[in-house]
Amino acid sequence: MNALFLLARVAGQDVAILSDHVESVVDIGPVAPVPRTAPAVCGLAALRSRVVTVIDTAQAIDPANRSDGGRRAVVTQVDGHHYALLVDMLDDAYRCVARPLSAGLTPGPAWAPVVDGVIDHDGRPVLVLNLAAVVARTAGGEQAAA
Amino acid sequence: MDDLLQEFIAETRETLEALSTEVVAWEAAPDDRARLDAIFRFVHTVKGSCGFLDLPRLSRLSHAAEDALCEVRDGKRRPDRALVDAVLAIIDRIGELVEAIDSGLPLTDEGEDDLIAALAPGVAGAQGATPLAAAAIAQGRAPLRSVRLNVDLLDRMMSGMSDMVLVRNELFRRLRDLDLDPAVEGALERLSASVADMRDAVTRTRMQKIETLFSPLPRIVRDTAAAVGKAVTLTVDGSDVELDREMIEVMRDPLVHVVRNAIDHGIESPAQRRAAGKRESGRLHISARQSGNQIVIEIIDDGRGIDTERLIAKLAANGQRSEADLRRLTERQQCELVFAPGLSSRDVATEISGRGVGMDVVRAAIDQIGGRITLDNKPGRGLRIAVQVPLTLSIVSTIVVQAGTHRFAISRQTIGEIVKERGANIRMDRLGDMRIAQIRDRRLPVVDLCDVLGIPCGAAPGNKMLVVVGLGAGDFAVAVDDVLDTEELVVKPAAPSVMATGLYAGQTLPDTGQPMLMIDCAGVAQAAGLNFTDAMDREIELEADAVVDPGIAALLFDDLDRRRRVIPLAVIDRIERIRAGSLQYSAGGLWLSIDGRVVPVAAQIPELAAKVTTVLRLTDGMVEVAYAIDDAVDIVMLPELAAAAAKPGPICGIVLLDGEQVEQVDPLWLFERHTRDVGVAPARAAPGRPTCLLADGGSGWMRTFLRPMLEQAGYHAVERLASDERPALVLAQADDPMADVSVGAAPVVRLRTSAVDTGDGSVYRYDREGVLRAVRQAVGK
Structure with missing residues (x-):
């Protein structure tokens, strides 16, 4: 199963994102904050005529994380809604084969629900980030910030 | 009416196309319940539309087919070859008639009786359409006056348009700083105006006021009510809510079904309503409003509600589910049994709503667009049906307010008025933890938007604006820092992460290019802990209080002694003309012989009994007494007794009618006197x-x-x-x-x-x- 992955850096880690899930890569302009949402929801931003919900990916994965204030984001669509997930840095796209995480190699309670598997890149293992799962973690309304 | 007819034709044509596969499948397997239901729904819908559009031939055909299919659904009849043929022939004929109506060509009704007769059990198949007519239609099909477009295409057009508006604004901002040639400026103005026009037109391709859905209702209500001999007062609210055309199309038939059902099954006859202490004219309230990311269409009647006992009995008799099973259901689930297919809560089919079917059609249609239908049943007092339709997008007239550094839109439809906190006639009070604004003579709870949203306030205390919001259930005031502008906005649902707060109705992108959220006032009220009792209940209570004492109707009459007297109308069974001499003294009393028995008679001057030709027959339902009079004069409303009689007797006191003293007859005394001989005062x-x-x-x-x-x-x-x-x-x-x-x-x-x-x-x-x-x-x- 050879697929195209986008390599990005989130919360200090390299992750791979299946390029089929990425509509575009953008630099987000001003974000209008939305009170009373989950802390990981930064707010709303306009991408041309479209309104996207901006999500702090690092914080959505683990509330202890804080983003570094970067504006770069990957845009994805989940259930008809557009989201921009902030990433620290974007690398290039590579063709790789994703494999399931082997037994014993668990990425921890924060990462496990948002990871689909692992790819090998330059001999290093890189986690495959499931964007829809990240978005789903912000849908619970106001959560207690850790 | 022409619009409706066009829609009916387009819709029937479309359904027929979709149905053609069902028809073939049904032919192959006549026992297939799902196919049967689909075909049944089709003829039922056609029947309903025809009744309204005054198409008697179509109505007759579809009614006949519906009757036959209903028997099959009830298990009274097996769908045999002949029946399938006959039903298919009728469906074909409906298609031909629809084409004929569209093209304005005449179509003979010859053979239609045969088609209907063929539905009867044990009749061999009839001939289909007359070939002659079919040929005529094929030539004369009118050119289509509408096109159907893919929704995706429209969406692309919409977002392209929004992009164009944003680019225009950007261009304006940049050019404003330059020194412009007036010719360029003129061209820019023209561009701007045509972009605005264009946006309006493009928006109309997708959106429609819900008014188009509501405008035929008064007529439908009137006709339906007249057909079943009921009086119904219709109130419609929220017609200017704009809704996706798609939704409006889908909602049209279900809404008509629900309204018809409410009148036919829900609202009682005037006599029954009187007996139940309601006003004679039934009330039907239909409203649309936006709530969260949904449009809620409510149909409220004050009829008898759903009789769950009857529903259960019917379904149990139907054999679909056992009675014990049904009894175990909760009250709510029992009410929802009205959606069961093939259910008839009425024993006799009527022209209006058929057999209580329609409710399953309604549910199917609403499910199809991802909506929800909920019932709020108040047995004996009415039924509220709420249809929630998801909001794909809508244009909302809004007021933009400022709270802290944020801007929010509030739907203008919900706003009653906007006042300054420091304004005249406004007083702010504290009631425990709640703030109360007294605006003129109204006291309203105040919710500070900044507090609810947990954001720092921008305005000095006491310097806020109060937006008075009506929620149907009750009013409250939202305190905001400032009121900025009014704007027509295209509101789309926000992402679940945002909607999960329950505070927002949707998101929008105004011309500034800055995304903005629309506040869901109901959600804000809930978050602030406000609680309103049911508005309709309160209204009904108020009304009940208002009609507290309508007074007693009484008959004013000339008594035998030439005096005017009154007697409460309620005790008079009838005013009877009798032959002179019907009253006779026997066994120490005066008696009237009538209907083969004798009734005791009270007379002011018993000596004149022989000449009496008019008596009032009084009864309380058990005892009957006749009261001899000279003649009846008028019916009056009885005022309070001005004075009571000094001693008990046939006269209980005096009332004043137009300043005149009139004696009031005491029927109690008469009943007592003539049924038991008690004489002691x-x-x-x-x-x-x-x-x-x-x-x-x-x-x-x-x-x-x-x-x-x-x-x-x-x-x-x-x-x-x-x-x-x-x-x-x-x-x-x-x-x-x-x-x-x-x-x-x-x-x-x-x-x-x-x-x-x-x-x-x-x-x-x-x-x-x-x-x-x-x-x-x-x-x-």
Whole structure:
């Protein structure tokens, strides 16, 4: 199963994102904050005529994380809604084969629900980030910030 | 009407296309219930639309097919070859007729009787359409006046348009700083204007006011109500809510079904309503409003509600589910049984709503667009049906407000008024933890938007604006820092992460290019802990209070002694013309012989009995007395007794009618006098007028019969207590289960309808002495 992955850096880690899930890569302009949402929801931003919900990916994965204030984001669509997930840095796209995480190699309670598997890149293992799962973690309304 | 006809034609044509595969499949497997239901729904819908559009031929055909299919659904008939053929022939014929209507060509109705006759069991298949007519239609098909477009294409057009508006704004901002040639400026203005026009037009391709859905309703309600002999008052609210065309199309038939059902099954006949103490004209309220990311269409009637007992009995008899099963369901689930296919809550099919089917059609249609339908049943008092339709996008007229550094839109439809906190006529008070604004004569709870959203306030305390918001259930004031602007906005649902807060109705991108959220006022009220009681209930209560004392209708008549007198209308069974000489003295009394029996007669001047030609036949349902009069004059509303008679007798007192003293006849005394021979006058009660509460549930018997007697005996008789009034005693009917309500510590005197002592301490209600004695004892005098 050879697929195209986008390599990005989130919360200090390299992750791979299946390029089929990425509509575009953008630099987000001003974000209008939305009170009373989950802390990981930064707010709303306009991408041309479209309104996207901006999500702090690092914080959505683990509330202890804080983003570094970067504006770069990957845009994805989940259930008809557009989201921009902030990433620290974007690398290039590579063709790789994703494999399931082997037994014993668990990425921890924060990462496990948002990871689909692992790819090998330059001999290093890189986690495959499931964007829809990240978005789903912000849908619970106001959560207690850790 | 032309619009509706065009829509009917387009829709029927489309359904027919979709149905053609079903028809073929049904032919192959006539026992297939799902196919049968689909075909049944089609003819049922056609029947419904025809009735409204006045297409009698189509109506006749579809009604006949529906009848036959209904028998199959009920299991009374097996779908055999002949029936399938006959139904298919009718569906074909419906298609031909629709084409003929569209092209304006005549189509003979020859053969239609045969088609209908072919539906009868045991008849061989009939011929289909006349080939001649079919050929004529093929040539004459009118050119289509509408096109159907893919929604995706429209969406692309919409977002392209929005992009264009944003680019225009950007261009303007940049050029404003430059020194422009007037010619360029003129061109820019023109561009701007045409972009605005264009946006309007593009928006209209997708959006439509819900008015188009509501505007035929008054006519439908009127026709339906007239057909079933009921009176219905329709109120429509929220017609200017804009909704996706797609949704409007889908909602059209279900809404008509629901409205028809409400009138046919829900609202009672005027006589039944009177008996139930409601006003004769039934009320039907239809409203649309935006709530969160949904449009809520409510259909509220004040009829009898859903009779779950009957539903259960019907379904159990149907054999689909066992009665024990159905009884185990919750109240809500039992109500929802009305959506069961093939259910008939009515025993006789009517032209209007068929057999209670339609509700399954309604549910199917609403499910199809991802909507929800909920029932709020108040047995005996009405039914509220709420249809929630997801909001794909909508144009909302909004007011933009500022809270802290944020801007939010509030739907103008919900806003009653906007006032300054420091304005005249406004007073702010604290009530515990709640802030209250007194605006003129209204007290409203105040919710500070900044507090609810947890954001720092931008305005100085006391310097805010109050936006008064009406929620259907109640009003409250939202305090905001500032009110900025009014704007028409395209509102789309926001992402679940945002909607999860319950505070927002959707998101929008105004011309500034900065995304903005629309506030869901209901959500804000909920988050602030405001609670409103049901608005319709309150309204009904208010109305009940308003009609508290319509007065008693009474007959004004000339008595035998040439005096005018009145008698409460409620006791008069009829005014009877009799032959002179029908009244005779026998066995020491005056009697009227009528209908083969004799009735005791009261007459002011018994000597004139032989000449009497008119009597009032009085009855309380058990006892009958005739009262001889000279002639009836008029029906008047009875005022309070101006004075009670000095002693009990046929006259209980005097009322003033147009300033004239008129004696009021005491029917109680007459009934008592002529049914039991009690002649002793009761002693007058001590003055001070203790209050007697007549608790017979407003049936009027006590007001008519007991009140004059009690007033005469020195009591103050009321049917309803003033708020600070304490009754000295309560009078109730012994057989009235509602009479168990004791009012404070007041003693209760129970009256029974039977003269035989039942030993439960009650008093025979015509035992004047007995009642007064019991009342005296109870009051302690």
